[in-house]
Amino acid sequence: MTLIRDPDADARVRLWEASQILLAINHMTVARTSFKGLLEVASTLRAEGIELRNDLSAPLFDGLDPEQAGAIARTKGLRILALAEVKMFNDWSTQKDLEATALMQIAVACGAEAISLIPRNDGVRTEPIQRRADLRVALQGLQPRLEEYGLVGLIEPLGFRTSSLRFKAEIVDEIEALNATDQFKLVHDTFHHVLAGEEDYCAAHTGIVHISGVVNSNLTPCQMRDEDRMLVDERDRLQNINQIRRLIADGYDRPISFEAFSTDVHNFADPELELSRSVHFIESGLAAEAA
Numbered sequence: 001m002t003l004i005r006d007p008d009a010d011a012r013v014r015l016w017e018a019s020q021i022l023l024a025i026n027h028m029t030v031a032r033t034s035f036k037g038l039l040e041v042a043s044t045l046r047a048e049g050i051e052l053r054n055d056l057s058a059p060l061f062d063g064l065d066p067e068q069a070g071a072i073a074r075t076k077g078l079r080i081l082a083l084a085e086v087k088m089f090n091d092w093s094t095q096k097d098l099e100a101t102a103l104m105q106i107a108v109a110c111g112a113e114a115i116s117l118i119p120r121n122d123g124v125r126t127e128p129i130q131r132r133a134d135l136r137v138a139l140q141g142l143q144p145r146l147e148e149y150g151l152v153g154l155i156e157p158l159g160f161r162t163s164s165l166r167f168k169a170e171i172v173d174e175i176e177a178l179n180a181t182d183q184f185k186l187v188h189d190t191f192h193h194v195l196a197g198e199e200d201y202c203a204a205h206t207g208i209v210h211i212s213g214v215v216n217s218n219l220t221p222c223q224m225r226d227e228d229r230m231l232v233d234e235r236d237r238l239q240n241i242n243q244i245r246r247l248i249a250d251g252y253d254r255p256i257s258f259e260a261f262s263t264d265v266h267n268f269a270d271p272e273l274e275l276s277r278s279v280h281f282i283e284s285g286l287a288a289e290a291a
Contacts, residue, residue, distance in 0.1 A: 021244075021286075022048040023279065024081055024257035026210065027056060029231075031266045035062040035069065039076050041272050045279070048255050049079030051116070051208075055087075060106065070110035081208060081255055082154055083107045084116035089155075090131070090164060091120050092138040100142060104149045114152040114207060116187070117142070119165035121158050131164045135174050139184065146183040154207050156187035159195025161222065166192075169200040181205065188252075189259070190243045191229055195221050203250035210259040211240050211282075226261035231278040241285040248286075 025042045027033075027050065033041065035052070042050050050073065054060055060083070061069035073080055086100045103115050117138075125134055146153050157165045165171060168186050175184045185207025191214065212229035213236035219228060232240045244256065258275060268274045 021248075021283070022253075022255040024049050024051065024208070024255040025275070026051040026084075026257050026259040027053050029258045029260045029265060029275070030271045031056055033271065034058070035060075035064065036072070039073055039078060041275070042078055043076040044272055045275055047078065049081040051082045051084060051257055051259075052080060052112075053084045054103070055085065061110070066106050066109035070112070074111065080107075080110055080112040081257070082114040082116050083110075083112045085118045086115060087118050088120040089117040089142070090134045090138045091125075092134070092141050096138075097141055097145070101145055104145060104151055107151055108149050112151070114154045114185070117153050117155045119156075119158060119163055121160055121163045123162040124164070126162070126164050132170060132174065135165060135171065136178075139174055139178055139180060143178060143180050143183050152182075152207055153184045154187050155184055156189060156210075157192060157196065159189075159192035159198070159221075166196045167198055167200070168202045168205070169198075172202050172205050175205065188243075188247065190238050190240045191224070193243060194238045195224060197221070201246055201250055203247050203252040206247065206252055206254065208254060209244070209247060209252070209256045211244070211256055212238070212258070212260045213240060214238055227263065229259070229261040230265055231258065231260055231274055233278060233281050241282060244282065245286060 023045060025047055027038050030038055030041060038050055052060060070080060083103055083106060086103055089096065107115050125131060142153055155171055157168055157171060159166055171186060175181055186202055186205050187208055187210055188206045189210040191212050211232055213232040214224055214228045215230055215235040215237065216228055
């Protein structure tokens with residue numbers, strides 16, 4: 001893919017760096033870009049790292065050996081922050097254990113720092129007592145594996161009403177009860193934070209932040225879906241800048257990763273240009289409030 005150079009891109013990225021925010025890019029944001037193309041975009045934007053996914057049309061690393069893929073990323077100065085994902089991780093079973101272990105082995109081979117854990121989202125077992133019991137069983141199964149492989153499990157609560165894990169505070173309670181804060185961290189997703197109507201931020205327990213914007217003014221939060229998730233700009237309805245500001249004020253200093261699901265974003269002719277514009281918008285908003 002040939003990228004069109006944006007003459008203001010370097011200035012925008014320098015502004016982001018000056019704010020001391022660690023930029024990251026989830027492969028979903030550039031879903032039609034190859035693994036090496038993702039590395040090129042992230043490197044040009046001076047990102048801290050990337051997140052890779054096993055739910056895209058192409059295989060992980062486009063079929064490269066994990067060791068080779070990790071080495072290529074490191075030559076670009078990029079961390080592989082996480083491999084996504086173990087789906088329905090809180091529906092724990094022997095099969096789920098095998099699935100999670102297999103992803104951990106790939107993560108270790110490529111030098112990734114974490115794996116992503118996604119709860120079931122089918123409207124089943126969502127009652128408070130049941131969902132907490134299911135979470136506890138899954139954490140107990142995952143904790144020794146993560147400790148063995150030296151990885152972190154990034155748990156992402158989903159704000160959809162059909163989700164079995166919607167609220168960060170519930171997850172933190174179970175993590176602390178198991179004394180497992182080294183093995184598990186939260187994903188603060190600005191989209192799901194709004195959908196859940198949650199007020200807790202839990203910055204000290206957060207391992208990564210996912211950002212995306214919703215611009216369709218006709219949607220209520222209950223109607224918003226992944227396809228509505230764009231890059232963050234002046235039309236953003238999720239108050240990403242306010243959420244980021246709050247996290248930083250609470251001490252969050254880890255990566256902030258673009259995770260946009262919209263096919264409109266995937267179809268950008270020059271994702272680097274559009275990402276740099278979003279970076280500039282966010283940084284400018286943070287700087288304006290700080291002034």
